[in-house]
Each structure stands twice: as C-alpha cells, then as structure tokens.
Amino acid sequence: MRKRALGVAALTTLALTACGGSDPAAAPSAAPSESASAAPASGKLVIWADPNRVKALAPFADQFGTENGVTVEVKEISKDNQQTFLTASQQGSGPDVMIGAHDWIGNLVQNGAIEPVSLTEEQKAAFSDVAIKAVTFDGQIYGAPYAVENIALIRNTDLAPDAPATIEEMVATGKKLKDDGKVQEILCLPVGQKGDAFHVYPLFAAGGGKLFGATPAGDPDPKQVLVGSEGSVKAFGKLRDLGEKGDGALKTSITNENYISSFAGQKCAYLISGPWAMGDVRKGGFGYDITPVPTFEGGDPATPFVGVQSFFVAAKGQNKTLAQEFVTNYVTNKDVAKALYEADPRPPALTEALEEVKAADADAGKFMEAGKEGMPMPAIPEMQAVWDPFGIAEAAIVKGGDAAKAAAAAQKTIDGSLKN
Amino acid sequence: MKLAFRHAFVLVVCAFAIFPILFVVSAAINPLGTLASTELLPTGASFTNFGELLTSDVYPFGRWFFNSVFIALLSSFASLLLSMFAAYAFSRMRFAGRRVGLLALLLIQMFPQFLAIVTIFMIFTEVTELYPAFGFDTVWGLMLLYLGGALGVNTWLMKGFLDTVPKELDEAATVDGATHAQVFWRIIMPLVTPILAVTALLAFITTMSEFLMANVFLRDPESKTLAVGMYGMIAGDRRNENFGMFAAATLLTAIPTVSVFLWLQKYIVSGLTSGAVKG
C-alpha cells in the first residue's frame, strides 16, 4: 500500500533526528521509560466522548471491562469531534465506540464510518419514539440513543406569570414589561450576526416555513430544498416583523454567548433555549416555568428541532464485536442513562430512566413534553449545506432585510452547493 | 519632560493592553460566572470560580497546567536549539540554495495546518503501531510534531539578529584557529542572548497556546494541555455555564508565561547594562 509506505518513509526520517548530536536529551533516551505496554488489540475497547461525559462513563466502562476481561479506555475529544473521528477512523487509529449527536449519522454513514446496531423490538420500545426515529437512517438504526434534547420556552414567572398562548401574546407582554422598565429585552433568542437556525426553527415552522420536502417514507428529501419556497418566505416575513425594524423581539445583538445569562440576570422575561440553560437559569434565583414554544395566531405548530445524543459502533474499530455488545446491551440500561443525566442534565431517551429523573426534576419532563411534536434534526448530509445560508438569511431579515430576496439567495446558495 | 511623556505614552498602551483582560478578571471573580454581562465591575466578588476550577473533578486543571508547562518548556528549548543552528548557517555561511531555503521555510508555514491533519493522522497511526512510545496519546509524539515547526518563523527571527552581529568577530576567531563549532558556541551564542531569550519566550507562548495538534493528539483527560482542556470547558452549549471557571483558567494560564518572562527578562535587557557588542 502506497500510503503505508509513505508513512513509514516519513517516520523513519524523523526517527533519525537526534543525530543532531547536540541535544542528547531529546526523545530517544526517554523512550524506554515510557513503557507503552500496549495491550493486544483484541483485549481493548476504546471509547471517544466529549469532555462532559468522560467522567460519567468511566465507572460503567470499567465494569464492562471487568465483566468481559478487557481493558476499556475512555478518551476525550474537545473539538471537531465528528471530523476527528472520521479522519482517525479512516487512518485506522479511531475508537471502537463513538459518542455524538444523531444528526451526524448521515455523514458518518456515507463515509462508511459506523455500523448499524441491532436493537431488539423490546429495546426499541423502551425508548421514546422520537429518539428511535432520530437514530434511524435509511431504514436502519445506527446508534443507541441515550439523551433527547430540544428547546422550549422558559419563562420568568415572577415577571410573566402566565404562559403565553401565542407569539403575539408573548411579544405584547414582553413589550409591556420593557416599557415598564422591568426588562431590557422582549425575548432572549439568539440570532447573532450569522443567525441561528437551530433556535429560530420553531418560529420559522410556526410561520409556515419548511427546510425540505418529505420523501414517501416521511424523511426529509434532500432533492426538495424549500428554503426559498412561498411558505418559507411568508415565515421569514413574520420573523422580519418580529425583528429590529418591527417589534424588536429578535435582535442580532442577542447571541449564543449572552442570551442565557441575560435571562438569568432578569434582563428578559422569556428565553428560548434547551436543558443546557437550566444551570444558569436556576442560579438566577427567580420562579420559572418551561412550556412549549407558542405559535403565531392561526399559525402552524412551533415544532422545535430534536437532537438525540447517541452511541455509535465504529465500522473501522479494532473490536467491533465488543463494541456492539457494549452499545446494544450495556449502555441501553437505565443506570447508564441516569449517570449520564447526572453529568449533563439532558432528558434521558430511555422512557424508564426519564420517569425516574422526572420524579426528582420536573424540568426534564417539561422539556420532553415541549419536544413531543418536535422534528428530529435532519440527519441527511445535505443538511450541512443548509445551516449557514439559512442563518445568514435569518440575520439579514432580522436586521430588516427583504424576506423574499434573502430567502431566494439562501435557496440559490444551497442549491449551488448541493449540486457539487 | 521627556520621561514623563514616555510614561504617559506607555501607560496609555498598557491601558489598551489590559482593558479586555479586566473584563476577564471581572468574569472570573463574578460568582454568577457568565459571559456577556455588560458591567466591567462584577456584581459580586468571590473566588468561587477559582475554587471550583481547582477542585473540579471533571476538569483536572492542575494536570493540564503541569502538562502544558512541561511540554512548552521542553519543546521550546529543543526548538530554540534547532532554529539557532539553522539561523547560524543561514546568516553566516554562503551555500547553494541558501536563499531558496529561507524562502521555502517561510512558505511552508503558509499552508493551512488544518488540512495537514489528515496526513498527520496517517503518519502517527503508523508511528503508534511501530513505536508506541512516540505515538498518539504520548507527550513525546506531540513534541516531535512541534519540532517540525521549529525551523519556521524562529529561524527567520534569529537570522535577522545574527545579521546585525558584525562578521569581523567570528572572522577574527576563525583566523585564530577556532572551529566553526567553537565560533558558534563561544562567540555567537553569548552575543545574541537577548534574542535567544526573546525567541525562547515566543516559542514557549506558541506551544502554550497550540491547540489544533494537541487536540487530536492527547485524548486522555489527564494528558491534556491547558488550551485543549479549556476549549473543552466552553465547547458546545457549555459556554455560558462554565464561563466563570473558564475566565479564571484564562487568568491562571498567564502565570507560567509571565513567570518565564520574568526569568528571561534580565537576559532580554542585558544589552542595556553590559553592552553586548563591543567594537
């Protein structure tokens, strides 16, 4: 293999470096002390997770290791997890089990990086429907879900005691509070200079907007991009009315960095965010409630995107059988789901675990409720081409730009990049 | 009057330098610990964020700190030597391909590193298989990788300085029978201490903040460097929640750099008192 030969050639040249003679303290002398007693490949299971979950997984990984007489290593990746996983896998230094979001699946599958996992009917029934739907791609289940997250409307009940029935009502209350000087902003929803498709999607959907058409099977159809369609233009028009030249509820100055802290600091009475905001919200020290995102008067349902965190079996792992075993029979149990919830409070995908969590923490149930009608984030690789242009169109419209023009430009950009 | 003017000017620049950092300080001592509060003055002052950071069992900050300093010290020392050798050759000797070599050194730095990651994976997958002691997840492998960049900018920096050292000095020594190695170690090196110190500091800082390679290289939570670990703290939607701790970590990160600076400062300004170049 050419690649291998090149790799060898490159590394042999480097092995010779200490010939400089001048710094004998360099690498080679230290080599023997670094006893890298690599266990034989068959006896090792390697898991990659993001920093928040490594600690929570460790005890279960150890337990699995003890029961099966193997060593289990949980490694931590901080950035560009999906791409790092793909690159490492391709070169043969990837993990056996990967943890990530379900909307990676399309891209992981087209790269042949993950394998289907076989859950029994019984196991499938133990998860919430939306979780199973999310990890299903092309008729196959590609991951074992463990947490479900979606956004909802979080309300400061000290300022706004009643849940708004419509967006109009929410904006009216927000405006009144602002006029009274009780808050500074009507709504805390991140837009930023580049837009935020994830957070604005419920409002977009409520206004009648759509990203993709549907295949006969009900999956998003990448051949029908509807960002520039009539319904979407109408929805963008509604966002424009809420924007800086309209009600002032949507602003580019509200960003991912400040929207949660502004709400926690009581600068706004309404926040549209997910379970990850709750840590800060609770620190704020006021009464709050979580309800589904309302829709416009006479609008469509304000469906949020649902993200499902999952375990994947790497196709190029050294130890796929063990990985399959770990993913299908081990992490699908209640205790793992609960431990992961403790480490990072997102509602468990396992219904039984959710029930137990709900008893101690009502918020988890409320988020789940708000996301019941949600739409799993499209896992198709084509979605990658939508995020940026959609967000930029959103930001332009919020600033008061022409909805039809921005939508058309986004559509054109997306079509252009999907063609390639 | 002149001195006062100097002070005033430097004070203004210092204010410019420190102003954004005050914002970080404010976030670090703010018990709410979130980004984006408009106030420069924190709403409360406490060291909870520091406490949380140092006792956190999710983020082994102490380890990160140690790893970073260890790697940065060792690799900046090694790369200093390598680039000093190269700069000496480029500045003092005339050989075929000298200027092309210099230019190539510069240009190679211009290639976007994030594209090279694929190849780095390729190389080190092989290394891990053959020589696990220098493979992924080892400090030594990362150090080798860093040495690949040793010649880059630093050679240019030092070559420029060596050019200012009068050539008569080493020529005289050569006539007296000194070998090139003696000229290098006994004459050139002592003369360029200030710039050696500056380069060492720059190399130290660069390694401290290097992120791209360390992120893919060190995957054990315990083996991370500060830059990678801290990025993980605010990765994804954790940004708000951990910002207080993150700000505290940012401030603590400056400690090693400032310490190294304090240590090297006397060499950097040594020329002022000793008169580096006589003649």
Added chain:
Amino acid sequence: MTPDPREAAETRRAPRPRRTITTAFVVSRIAVLAVAAAILLYAAPPLIATRSWIGLGVLFGATAVIGYLYLTRRYVPAKYLIPGTVFLLAFQVFPVLYTVTTAFTNFGDGHRGDKAAAIAAIERGSVRQAPGSPEYQLTTAMRGSDLVFLLVDPDTKQVSLGDAAGLSPLTGAEVGVTGKVLRAPGVTVLTAPEAAARADEIAALAVPTDAGAIKASGLSRAFEGRAALAYEAGCDCLQGEGGPWRADESRGYFVNAAGDRLAQGWQVNVGFDNFARVLTNPTISGYFLGVFAWNSVFALASVAGTFALGMAVALALHHPRMRGTKVYRIALILPYAMPSFAMLLVWRDMFNRDFGLINQMLGLDVDWLGGVTTARLAVVLVNLWLGFPYMFLVTTGALQAIPRELTEAAAIDGATPWKAFRQVTLPLLLVALTPLLISSFAFNFNNFNAIQLTTEGGPFPAENPQVGGTDLLITYTFRLAFGTGGAQFGFAAAISVFIFAIVAIVSAVAFRRTRKQEEVYA
C-alpha cells in the same frame, strides 16, 4: 566594510591545514556514532518485525548519510541545518506535499476510503433482519477447537446449535434466567472474557440459513439477516434493491438507471477538476478581487499597526533612566500570554451593540460587527491588540543589539532624537526585523482565527450569504469547502494551492528586496 565573497571564502578555507585532531573532535565523533547506533537499534526491530523493508531501507540510508555528514569535515552548513530539517521534512513538508496530491482527487466526506471499503460499508449497511425471524439470545461455545453458536429463541425457549454448516436443534441444554445457555452436552460454554478474547472469530462466523445467514451482533445476540445489496465483480456493480448500481469511476459513486446514487462513495482521481472548480466557481471568481483587496489591506494594516505600536512602546521603554519598566513590560505582554481563542471571543462580545462594553463606555449605539466598515475596523483593532506584544518583544530584543554608542554619537553630533531614530536606530532595527515583517505579513494574510473567531467573515449582505464583509480569502474559500455538504478536502487543497501561490509571490518579491540590505550589513 564591503563584503568580498572571495575574502569570505578564503577565511573559511585558509585555517584548514592548521587543524589537528583534537580530543573534542574525537569525542564529538564518537558521540555522533553512538547516537546513530542507538537510534538504529531502537528503530529497526519494529520495522523488521512488520517487514517494512522500504522503511528499513530509508532508515539505514538516512542514518548512513547523517553519520557521514557529521564524521566528515565537509558540508559545514548541512551540519547545522540537518537537525531541524529532518523534523521539518517529516512533519511539515511531507504533509504539505501529500495534501497537495489530494487536490487531484475528490477526497472528502463521502469519498474518504477506497472502493473496497465503500462496498463493504454498503453491504453491511444493507443487512436487514429477515422478517419474522427470532431475535436469538447468543451463547458462544467451543466444540473441540471449533467455535459454535448456541442460539436461544426467546419466545419458544428452544435451543439450536449453529456452525459453519448450518443450524441444528440442540437438546439437553441448560438455559439460565438471563436466557444464556449455562451448560450443553458436547460443547464447552465460553465465559464472557473467553468470548471477548475470540471476538474476531465470533464476528466472522456466519451460520447459513434459507433466508440468509445468522450472524452475531455483539456477544450475546444474533439475528438472521440478509444483505439487500451484494457486489458482483463481473458487472462491477451492486445487485439488489433498486439496482443494479453501477460503479461510476469518474465520480466515485454507485449509480442506478434512475440516476440515484448510493451514499457511500470512494476516492477517485479527478485530475484538474478541483482547480477548474476554483476558477469557474462564480462565487470565487466574482468576488475574488474585492476579497483579495481587503485581504491585503488587512494583512498590511496588521503588520504595520502591530509593528508601529510595538516598536513605539519598546523605544519609549528603552531609556536608561526609565523606571518601572518591569511592570510595564509585564502588562504589555499580557495580551500575548492569554489564550488567543478566549480573548477573541471576549473581544467579539465587547463589540456587541446592545450588550457590548465598547458602546456602553462610549455611549454609542453602533452595530460594530453588523456594518462592513466598522467590522473591518474592529478586526484590525483586535488583531492589533493580539499582535503588538509580539512586535514589542522582538523590538526590545533588537534594540539591545544596537550599540548605544551609535545613538549617543548621533546625539553628540547634534541630531534631533527623531533624526537619530530615522538615520541610526530604524535602519539597524529593520535589518534585524525585515525578515520578521515579511513572515508576519504572510501569517496575517492567512490569519484564519482572527476572522473566524470574531466575525466569522460577516457581516453578510442579504442577497449573498457566501461572501462577507471581513472575509479573507482563506475564510471564504474554506466556507465553500467545508461549510457546505461536509468536508471537501480535495477542493480545499486546490484552493490552498492557489492562495499559497499568491502569498508565495508576494513574499518572494518582498524577500528579494532584502538581499541588498543583507549584503550591506552582513
């Protein structure tokens, strides 16, 4: 002191006859040989064990060359250059060259591996559980030296034995509460660690059935499945559902008659397609000049600004009677001591219109990052903040090398401080720093982070979401290569080659101008 090349050559040649074999000479040569031997001893065995003969050859060849280089008295420059160059070749030159070769392929998401890998992934992904077949509980066991599956149907509790020949009923097996077989006649049940140790064998065993085959899924489950797609070498196609899917070697996909394609593709050579795409892409060609102009301004402004400010401060502190320099210096290097990604985020926040510190303190209502001019101003300012400590440090170092006598002499001659600076200090500083200014320009020309972490290239006009006001060549082309439809490494490499060429030409021209300077002061 006009340099005379002949003179220089002579001084190098002349002393040679006088040299004798000194102790230092012997010791250093022995050290070189010892190190070379040590590395050979360390590096060779794994290469031999894996039969990497090419690698071994390179290893020996390189050791021999380097050994010779340090034993001989010739090739003095090479002695100084080799140590760094070896690392440079392995970790910078080689990756760059390799990356450039990918510019001629469609390497990227969906096309990462080779064709065999794509076929394997497609076939595995198409395996469906046979309708109505049981979800077997699996126990692995040994019959003699053969691995066999003990399969329990969870509904009927019936136990079967599966091997490479097929499925047969098994009687007399004892099934535990978890559904695993505890004991069975004629076979030895494997414990979990024993099974784990044979994971590869377990994965390889397929028990043939009428509808397909029973394969293990993990260590405790098995199901009867059938691949909906199968590769046939004869037609170079995949037969089955929706097929035949024929291999399209020009694009690296399997396509069917309806024009659909399977998701998994492979890497193929596409010749100059990626380069053609860069040149013909209307977004790239249509906005190239504008972006290039701003890109140059950004790089120049960054270098000029940081250098001017850094040098000014260094000069201000460079005075024998200046007090408190230590404290000043620490304050001045702080921006450089902080992790830059963190500070870039902080800066971005300070420019926020409603929540930012800058508007707050100045009493303004400017949407800094929302307007093109203000956003450009903002990124240059941020880059100034990030970069000036570097220039301050190197200038401080360079100032020490300038003999004080020179400036004092100028002062005695009655030159004004400004004149002394212009005619004595600055030219000397530039000798030391010009190379650095060039490399700083090249760095800032491609300063991806400074833009990506602050404005992400924005603000974007509503009618064109692809090119933003502060976009550099590298940020906007990489948005094209990575922001849409996954990572397209091949395309990105092609783009890099173009940008690289531009930077190379600019730097080379600037570098040529330094030749004269170098010769004058060297």
